[in-house]
Every structure is written in structure tokens, then in C-alpha cells.
Amino acid sequence: MPILKLSVIIPTLNEEECIAQVIQEVASNLQGKGFEYEIMIVDGMSKDRTRDIAREMGAVVVEEPRRGYGRAYKTGFEKARGEIIATMDGDCTYPAESIAPLMEMLAREDLEFITTDRFGHMEEGAMSDMHKIGNLALSFFTRLLFGRIIRDSQSGMWVFRKDALPKINVKDDGMPFSEEIKIEAFRKLRSKEVMIAYRRRMGEVKLSSWRDGWNNFKFLWHKRFRGPRDKSLRASRSP
Template sequence: MSKESTETEEQLTFDDLAVVMGTYNEAEAIEHVLTDIEEVTDGRAEIVCVDGSDDETPEVAREHGATVIEQEPQGYGVAVREAILTPDREVIVTTDCDDTYPMEALPRFLELVNEGYDVVSGDRLHYGAEAMPAFNRFGNHMFALLASSLMGERVHDTTTGMRAYRRDVVQDITWTENTGLSAELLIRPAMRGYRVIETPIRYAERKGETKLDPLEGGAAIGKSIVKVCLEERVKRLF
């Protein structure tokens, strides 16, 4: 999947970066996330939150300069899809609002985009992801193996929430999945020949309670992986 890349003519900076996320009752963690983004990017990155909370999450986000788009809760994918399609910056980074992802990795993500990659995907499992519940960790390994077998190329973390995308990638593809959107956001670009690379990231223990049932959510993700891979294989035939 890590195809040889060439450097872009014009180097992108934090002024070209947007960090986006779906938020739902994450008041306990979101201030930490937004503060980290501000510090790492010197306050130059745009921040977009698509929010369905009934707590003070949107107020905290606005206090930190984020653009908040209010949306009735409809699931992870609906919120994140809206978030990635909103900014007009050249590079869009998705993250979660529970403080599990390392915002200090943003410079590395931007560096890889400047090296010519279209999608930079954070691999949480590379370092073991010990902060992740064991059942979830096992499931994520299985998702990666399933996707790899159907795609015909090795991927290591299909469901990570931290990725960087060139804007034309997210605008040119029609996204269809909800719970399985994270996997779709990796699989479709990779199978369509975009330059995709995975890079190791640390994964921290989440702040606040998870909103996703591991069994129900896992089944939905597995179905999405199969559906998206088969759709992309059919597209190759025509």
C-alpha cells in the first residue's frame, strides 16, 4: 500500500490544515484535545466539530475557536462525513474527541502528505495499543486481516480514527457507511489507487465513556468492510 511517492511542488503548512471530529457528550475530554491541537499547530489549524451533544461540549469547542456544526445524533459516520466535507483547507485530519489520539503526530502526518501521499493513516496497533480493551484490540486485528484478504494488500489498522487526507480525496469519493466509515475511509482510497501510507501512533486510554457497543458495532464494521471491498472490486471490472 505504501507506494513510492514524490514530493509536492509546494509544501503545505499548518495554515493548510483542518482537524475535524464528530462530538457527542465529550465535555470531559474535548478541551484537552482542542488545547493539544492549538499548541501543536500554533493555533493555525482550522478545527471543525459536528456535534449532537446535550452537555456543554459545543460550548467548550466554541471557546477554543472551533467551528461547531450542530446535528441531530445519527451515528459516527454521519457526523464524521459532514465534518470532513466542511473545511476548504488542503489537508483534512480526522480525530476522535476522547483524547485517545496523539495530536503531537500532526507534524508527521503533514510531512508525509508533503512527501506525496494522499492518505496518511495512524496505525494504533503497531505499538500494541495496550490502553485499548483487549476485546476491541482483538477485533481490530481481525478487521485488518479481513480487509487485507479482500483488498489484496496488507493493511494494519482499518478502524483508526486519526487520518490525514488531501481534500480532493474526500471530495471525489462518495462515502456510504455509518458505523463502518473509518474502514471505508481507508479502503476506498487504497483500492482506487490513491497513495496511502500507514504510520505508527500511540493510543491512550479514553476519557469518558464509550458510546459504541462492541458486539453490535463490530458486526456493523465487519459488514461494511465486506460491502465496500466487494463494491470496489466490482468497479475494477467495469
């Protein structure tokens, strides 16, 4: 029987302060679990020592000069060798100890995609009040516009089967990628949302509450109302 392989994909940009701890936590929580794994850092051309530290820690490092949160994940998905993919950030916020239990749940419940909810067990100070309000608002509009019960549309920790990716159509290269992959998964895949712990980040906060929040909202509106219309227009213009 072939041994299952997992790819843990971590997008980074100037995360030298915490990336070694993240890689160590992932490795220590996956060793001896009965499956092979790789830790892949998809780096957006950091100006600090993020890539050097990751290589020293034994991670696979992929350089992605094209900017964008979604672009980093798309590149990682293409290069991942595992049948199962897990994602998390490089800032020490997500719990590496949850990866193996989520993989077990994926198999036990015959799921294709699991996303996580950070709000049930959030460490004090892990998210600013502005970011918290923005996240809750975006999650509300995701539920309202798409009719899918997703409590945390912006969570960046997912565990899913790689062979499910061709069944969904995730287009965005930026921050909206996070909400888009969940919308697509809950529409087309056997999916579930699970609570996890969420910790304070280390290093510089790179999100802009107003800019990123507004871009995410515009994306939701466009995907819900303009996407289907654009497709129909293209179809009507085809010879």
C-alpha cells in the same frame, strides 16, 4: 505564495470531560508551524456541555442532528476550509503532536492520504481485550477481502488532501466509514499507514464490541461481494 491551511475535524458526542484538553493539545502543537488551521467540532447533538466548551476554546462548532460516525465526517469534510484535513477523536486517545509530522510526510512523499496504526505504540489499558480482538479481526478480513495491507482498519486518525476526496467513493454513514475510507484510499490514492501512540480514552465508551463489530464485518462482505454485483444489475436494467 499562498499559506497552506489545515482543518482538524473532531466528531463528538458527549465528550465534555476531555474536549477542552483535545482542543488545547491540537492548538499548542500547531501554533507557529507556518500554516493556518481551524479546529472543527462536528457534534451529534450532545446532551452535555461539549459544544459550549468547544466554542469557549475557540473551535468551529457544527451541529449534526443526523446520527452516525461517517455522517459526522461527511459533514465536516463538506464544511472544512483547509486544503489538508486531519481527523481525530474527542476523547484524548489520539496524539495531536503527530498531526504536523504527518502533514510534512504527506508533502515530502507526495502522498494523498495517510492513515494511522494504533497497535505499535498502544498505552496499556487503552483498548479492552474484546475491542482489540475485534479490531485485529476486522483488519485481517479487510486485508483478506480487499488485498490491501492495512494493519489497523478502524483507526480514526487520518491526514489527507481535501482535493483527493472526489477520487474516492465513501458511502457508509456509520462506523464502517472508517474502514471504507481506507479501502477506497488504498485502492485509488497514493496512501500510507504510519504508527502512532494511542492513549486511554476519557469519558464513556460508546462502542459496542459485538454490535459494531458485526456491522463492520457485514459491511466488508457487502462491499466486497454484493457492491459490484448490484452495480452490474443496475446497469443491466437501465434502458
